[in-house]
Amino acid sequence: MSKVSARGLVKVYGQGDTLVRALDGVDVDLDGAHLTAVMGPSGSGKSTLMHCLAGLDRATAGTIVVDGTEIGRMSQRRLTALRRTRVGFVFQSYNLVPTLTAEENITLPLDIARATVDRAWFDEVVAAVGLENRLHHRPAELSGGQQQRVACARALVSRPSVVFADEPTGNLDSRSSAEVLGFLRRSVDELGQTVVMVTHDPRAASYAHRVLFLADGRIAGDLMDPTQQTVL
């Protein structure tokens, strides 16, 4: 069973004469332990698709199943609970709390949910993201790439079913981008996570197991294992 499936997904913004059909009939199945990159021109519907799949925004029509549950039928309260516990998020701006250390930022979602930290998993995530020596630093003492890696570790710490990343390398130089993309890839290959990222970054495609191309709110291309098909 797919981790995330969408059928006939439509999202219309606005009303009256100013309707924008941001998604126009998207069918997609995202498998577990895959890094999927969603690419396409600006305005093609990438963010809208991610927001709908992640339960941050409601679709106008169609069905979305995340981890066996149809999220369109969920109450707002259950949807909020799903976002807190089953889904991890990484944004372009790292959204760290400046007064907390890296470690405190990473465990914040668990603290908010009053859940206990699985130390073995925490250590595994921190090692995979290469932050062992930065745990007591505050965001201002970290580079952009390190801050984004803290944000990635925070997204993974509750062992979510799916991690959604929205332009995770949008603010980073090429070296830091490579660190973050490398970590997202390893979180899939070594830690078994499922990651969906929206990106403009041409480098990102080479790290993904699968690239979906959107154009005008529709899936215009679907490429498996792009590293094996393209010359880097």
Ligand code: ADP
């Ligand atoms: P992308 O992420 O590929 O740049 P978006 O999903 O942000 O595309 O946008 C798809 C389309 O929907 C665009 O035409 C955009 O202007 C429109 N759109 C996005 N969000 C809104 C909104 N909140 N209200 C009205 N139109 C929106």
Ligand code: ADP
């Ligand atoms: P490591 O090689 O230490 O595991 P990296 O961060 O260099 O860590 O890479 C993690 C994964 O990302 C690699 O296993 C590989 O699948 C992929 N990867 C790394 N660099 C590239 C690249 N330039 N292009 C495509 N995929 C890459």
